Amino acid sequence: MPELPEVETVLKGLKEVLIDRKIKNVQVLNEKSFFGFNAANKNRIIDQKIILLKRRGKIIIIILENKNYLLIHLKMTGQIIYRKGNYRFGAGHPNQSFINKMPDKTTRIIFTFDDRSKVFFNDQRKFGWIKLFNQKEYDNFSFLQRMGPEPLDPKFTYIDLKNRLFKKSNSILKAVLLDQSVLAGLGNIYVDESLWLAKLNPTLKVKELTDIQIKKLYKAIKSNLLLSIKEGGASDRNYININGQKGSFIKFAKVYKKENSPCARCKTTLIRIKVAGRGTRYCPKCQKIN
């Protein structure tokens, strides 16, 4: 669910409101959601100013002025909701009825800032997390260290994609594309959509790919991610931006959740199988092997 375009949308929203804000209070409603934080080390974030926000893959990275880091991973059902401090019920918020309900039963952590605004970390299934790291812990965080290139980085070329993929040439294409150490930010939705666009069968082995196919895949990945960012992400069930609004990429989806519907290219009925343990949708005709 929250994959690169959704996390990028949340990041953009947070950048607009959190730069130079000081954290004044933190309420932890579910301890396991906040790794590395406890009553004794509260002072590492209280009264600290947020100086930088960025994204790496599906992770949001918040840097405090004392060089502590807050990392956020939304996993499947995580949400970041922002509410202005001067917000008054009924006062013109883009999604005020939703914001009015914060906190709700899925709220796990609440941050309050120096302008009395609040950030709610919601997560129905509790798989998501926020981690508090010092500089050393951040530098040693293996998940980030191992993470592959950003697919939208201008320096990322199709040759890079080819080289990354072929390190796992015996593996199944879909599994490799989901592997964050190969390429950062893709999840189930954008992998399936990109494979459809590139006319590639998800069960292909990487070593069976031709250069032309890799080039198509490269273009497909980038165009899907860019389109989705433009649309504010894909809201299947849980994903919303910091104002509680859904993204609209799903209406452009060609295969995701479209099993038993006709393929947009050839009208063949789309099918759903399981690949790498995940629900996988594709067109048996135009994504046929060979």
Next chain:
DNA sequence: CACTTGACCTGTCCGC
């Protein structure tokens, strides 16, 4: 080593 399965969780949907 590569691949699969289970664990982490909660809510929804489907069949009986």
Next chain:
DNA sequence: TGCGGACAGGTCAAGT
């Protein structure tokens, strides 16, 4: 209407 089970999917750990 209730109830059990499958399913949703990001990542890690354990098993085959």
